[in-house]
Amino acid sequence: MLAIQAKNLTKIYRWYPRRTDIVKEWLTFGRRSYHLLRTALDDVSFEIMKGESIGVMGCNGAGKSTLLKLLAGLSQPTSGVFDVRGRVAALLELGTGFHPDYSGAENIRVNGMLLGLSRGAIEQKFDAIVDFAELRHVIDQPLRTYSTGMQARLAFAIATALEPEILLIDEVLAVGDASFVNKCIQFLQRFLNRGGTAVLVSHNSFLLSRLCKRVIWIDQGKLVQVGEAHAVCRAYDLYVRQRDRAKQNTHNQSEGDLRWGSGEIRIQSTSLLDGAEQSQSAYVTGEKMVVRLTYESTRTFENPSVYILITREDGLLVTSAFSGEPAVELGNFSKTGTVDIVFDPLLLGDGSYLVSVGIFPRKEGAESIYRLDPYDLHENVCEFTVKRPDRPLQTVCDHPVSWSHKASP
Amino acid sequence: MGVKLWPEDLAGFTHRLQLIWVLALDELRRTYGGSLLGLSWIILKPVMLITLYTVLFGFVFQIRGGADQTTGEYILVLLSGLLPWQMFAEALTAATGAISSNVSLVTKILFPIEILPVIKVVSATVTGLVSLLVFVAVLIPLHHLGWAVLLLPFLLVAQLLFTVGLSWVLSAFNVAVRDTNQVLPFALTLGMFLSPVVYTSVMVPHPLAVLFSYNPMSYFLEGYRAIFLTGQSPPVDVWLLVGGLSAATCLSGWWIFGRMRLLIADYL
Numbered sequence: 001m002l003a004i005q006a007k008n009l010t011k012i013y014r015w016y017p018r019r020t021d022i023v024k025e026w027l028t029f030g031r032r033s034y035h036l037l038r039t040a041l042d043d044v045s046f047e048i049m050k051g052e053s054i055g056v057m058g059c060n061g062a063g064k065s066t067l068l069k070l071l072a073g074l075s076q077p078t079s080g081v082f083d084v085r086g087r088v089a090a091l092l093e094l095g096t097g098f099h100p101d102y103s104g105a106e107n108i109r110v111n112g113m114l115l116g117l118s119r120g121a122i123e124q125k126f127d128a129i130v131d132f133a134e135l136r137h138v139i140d141q142p143l144r145t146y147s148t149g150m151q152a153r154l155a156f157a158i159a160t161a162l163e164p165e166i167l168l169i170d171e172v173l174a175v176g177d178a179s180f181v182n183k184c185i186q187f188l189q190r191f192l193n194r195g196g197t198a199v200l201v202s203h204n205s206f207l208l209s210r211l212c213k214r215v216i217w218i219d220q221g222k223l224v225q226v227g228e229a230h231a232v233c234r235a236y237d238l239y240v241r242q243r244d245r246a247k248q249n250t251h252n253q254s255e256g257d258l259r260w261g262s263g264e265i266r267i268q269s270t271s272l273l274d275g276a277e278q279s280q281s282a283y284v285t286g287e288k289m290v291v292r293l294t295y296e297s298t299r300t301f302e303n304p305s306v307y308i309l310i311t312r313e314d315g316l317l318v319t320s321a322f323s324g325e326p327a328v329e330l331g332n333f334s335k336t337g338t339v340d341i342v343f344d345p346l347l348l349g350d351g352s353y354l355v356s357v358g359i360f361p362r363k364e365g366a367e368s369i370y371r372l373d374p375y376d377l378h379e380n381v382c383e384f385t386v387k388r389p390d391r392p393l394q395t396v397c398d399h400p401v402s403w404s405h406k407a408s409p
Numbered sequence: 410m411g412v413k414l415w416p417e418d419l420a421g422f423t424h425r426l427q428l429i430w431v432l433a434l435d436e437l438r439r440t441y442g443g444s445l446l447g448l449s450w451i452i453l454k455p456v457m458l459i460t461l462y463t464v465l466f467g468f469v470f471q472i473r474g475g476a477d478q479t480t481g482e483y484i485l486v487l488l489s490g491l492l493p494w495q496m497f498a499e500a501l502t503a504a505t506g507a508i509s510s511n512v513s514l515v516t517k518i519l520f521p522i523e524i525l526p527v528i529k530v531v532s533a534t535v536t537g538l539v540s541l542l543v544f545v546a547v548l549i550p551l552h553h554l555g556w557a558v559l560l561l562p563f564l565l566v567a568q569l570l571f572t573v574g575l576s577w578v579l580s581a582f583n584v585a586v587r588d589t590n591q592v593l594p595f596a597l598t599l600g601m602f603l604s605p606v607v608y609t610s611v612m613v614p615h616p617l618a619v620l621f622s623y624n625p626m627s628y629f630l631e632g633y634r635a636i637f638l639t640g641q642s643p644p645v646d647v648w649l650l651v652g653g654l655s656a657a658t659c660l661s662g663w664w665i666f667g668r669m670r671l672l673i674a675d676y677l
Contacts, residue, residue, distance in 0.1 A: 013675055022585050072519060075674050093517040101442065110435060113428055114520060 001085075003166055003197040004048040004071060008080035011041040011066050011221075040066040042221035043080070050086075053188070053198040055208035055215040055229060057236050063221040064201045068092060068168050071199065086165030086197065089115070093170070094155035100144035104135055104154055107143050111158050125161040132187075133157035153180055160187060167191065167198045185211060205233035206314040206351070210394055237313060237352055241383065265301060265333055265359045265375035268294040272355070272384050275344075285388045285398045288344040293357055295376075300334035304375065307358040308341050312351050313383075318396055324362060333359075349395040350388050354380045429524050433531040440532075455540030459488060459547060485548070489637040490606040490630045492544055496537025497572055497626060498597045503529035504576030505583050505590050512677050522673070523666055526576035534569055541565075548637060555640025564632045564643075564651065571625070571655040574662030581669040584676055605630055625654050 014035040016022045021034035041063045048054050056064045069075040071082065072090035097114045098107050108129055112122040130136050133153040135146075143151065167188075188198060188211055202208050208215055208229060215232040217224045225232050274280040275288035283289055291308060305324030312318055321341065323330055330339065341357075358377035388398065441450050463484055466472050471480050478486075504526035514520045541561070548554050583589040601607070603617075604624045613621070621627045628650045635643035642648075 019587075069516070069674075074516060074519065076671050088519070090517075090519060093513060096513045096517045099439070101439075110431070113424075113431055114514070115518060116424070118424055119427060119431075 001050040002047055002083075003050040003052070003086055004046075004082065004084050004199070006047070006071075006080070006082040007045050009041055009044045009067070009070060009077050009082055010039070010079045011063075011070060011075065012078040013038045013040055039221050041070070041077075041218075044218065044221075044223045045080075046216055046223070046226055048197060048199065050197055051192065051195045052214070053192050053200065053212045055212035055233075056199060056201045056218065057203070057205065057208060057215055057233065058218040058224075059203075059240070061220075062218050064218060065092070065170055066221075067218065068170050068199065068201055072168050084166060087163075088166045088168065089159055089162040089164035090168040091156070091159050091170065092168070094152045096155075098143055098151065098155070101142055103142055104130075104133075104139040104146070107154065108158055111155070112161065115158065115162055117161065122161075129154075129157045129161050132160060132183075149180055153183075156180075156184060156187075165196060167196060169198065170201045171203070204314055205237050206312070206316075206394065209233045234352075241313075241352075259376070259378045261358070261374040261376035263376060264299070265295050265297045265304060267357060267359060267376045267378055267381075268296050268336070270355065270357050270378065270381045272382055281382075281384045283346055283348075283384060283386050285348060285386055286345045288342070289346045289384070290343070291341040291355060291357065293339045293341075293359075294336065295333065295339070295359060296336050297333045300332050301361075301375075302332055303330055303362050304333055305360045305362050306330065306339050306341070307356075307360060307374075307377070309356040310348075311354050311356070311380075312396060313354060316396060318348065318353060324360070346386065347397050347399060348386045349398050350386060351394070351396070352383060352385045354383045357381055425521055425524055428521070429527050429531055432524075432528045433535065436528060436532040437535060451536050451539045452543060454536075455492070455543040458540070459543065462488060462491075485551070485638060486634065487607060488544055489634050490604075492537070492540050493568065493630060493633045494601055494604070494606045494626065496534060496540070497568065497629075498601070499537070500530040500533035500572045501576055501579065501597065502593060503533055504572075505579040505593055507576070508580045508673060509584050509587065509590075509677070515677055516674055522670065523577065523663075526580040527573055530569065530572050530576050534565070534572075538565065544637070554637075557636045557640055557642045560642055561636055564629065564636065567651045567655040568629050569655075570659040571629070574655070574658035574660070577662035577666035581666050581673060584669075584673050600624060600626060605634075625658075628654065 015038045016025075016035050025032065025034045044063075044067065046054075056067060058064050066075070068090065069092070070077050071084055072088060072092070073084075074090070074092075097111050099110065102110065105126075108126060109119075109122055112125075112129075113119065117125075130139050133150075133156070135150060135154060138146065138150070143154075146154070185207075188200075192198060198211075200208060200211060212229045214227060215229045215236075216226045217232050217236050225235060269292075271292045272280055273290040273292055274283070275290075277290070280289075293306070305322060307320070307322050309320040310318045356377070356379040359375045360377075361373060361375065437448065437451070441448050444450060446453065466484050466487065467480050472483055507525040507529045508515060508522060511522075511525055514525065515522050545554065545558065579589055579593070603620050604627045605613070605621060628647055632643040632647050632651055635641055635647070643651075
């Protein structure tokens, strides 16, 4: 059964460059136009089945939020038709209509009404909301004393009380701490299992591929790709990476943000190699990966510390290694040389990863101290992807385990 | 299509009424919430105002509306016009910014935005109603009141509808042209002097009196005067004008707001 059907949705905004332009247009009774047209959504069609969760991806300004606003009924399409079957709750922003001076309890009552609940329904669901938000101990304190994460929890809890059949969520899971995000994800999974339909807008391809079966990718208002979540997310990530690289090539000054240091030792190149010493950027879990640095040194340094950090593209810190702890003897660095950092076997799971490397003065102690005075630190210098040999699995690592079994006598 | 312009059923309508009432009380609490005396300001303000005018005009200036009118009578005439006018002016001033100052309610959640100006009007009406009641309390010992005071609710409802209709137009207009909010206080002051608020009919030269008849609020004020000062029902033609004006303004305001509503979310 279809839950949402959209045919040739197009939204063109009128843009008045100056505030007086709209008045000028009125004064001529529309005979002269003073506005420019901006196409936010251009001929987008798709269908969403009941019980399905769909992700919407795209860069800033791609038209994701416009699409959600149309589906929510907050804005009218310029042309095209759509049909939404079921009770809709739209979470385009958490905490709309919250009042900082009111207590959590008062905010539940007022906000619930703003979202369309009757007073009776709010009283009925009050306890469930408070429990979901885990705020019972502070529910009578003013909202301004809450942290951002607590406010987000409260807002999300109120929205869940609407018991919608279709949920439209715009990037709101980005706020809040990890446990809140987990809770929302659990709620969404239960919601989907019960036959709910969800449309999630996010930049986070990892989150989307975990929660959605299918993903819609739009760019500059146009539908680029609809399909299986992993495939579309990967295609999108690749596109973003390539675009960023193209941008970096044209704006070399942006390198400054990602690279700093005294320059006494300078990393000349960073390359990724496979077991056969061939340049490589796509690995299979379990293979050998070598990160090779070449450096140029202005004078002789006694056993400096080499640093490597691997992050997943969504920002998760995956692993880091530092030759200063536990101390490894790399010898003296003078003139030029190469350093190999070997990952054998590579235990990472499916995903795209970024590599940051650095060379620091030799010191003992915590890693963070060293990050203050690098000779050279180059962030996100190169990237690679990992694929598990068999089934796709979005875990960050493929930890080796051993098994044992004892049958009871 | 997903958009429902107006309440689709009775439940939707009662929910909106509930919302208006809850949020209008909310508005009052927010306005007076931070002050020491809190909600008692709603009563204190008209008491102070009435006292001020009595002292100023009764003892300092000793203005009289005409040869056969005492200063005391003039004060009653003044207040019986001024208090309803203030209710009108405050409601309209507050309601004009109601849409443009609530961007997130308009663009982020499915909210019946047509009630936003109504909320402001209702909360200003509650304040105004209290000041009228204070005034009524003053009139009782002066034996000015008659059975006609029972007609006051009808006049108030008519004024409420009239103000709501205007506020729909102005609040929607203010989204596109923010200057509306700046011009309004001036327009209201002009409107006050072009209606029999501070003058009585005797004080006004004839050409100006013609202008009064073009000001819709004049008829409402005439109605209040009749009820408060003569203790009689206003004449039938006043009732007809007041009823017709409020119905026409409310309906056309509703229609205009409905037309502009779809543009509002895109423009904000």
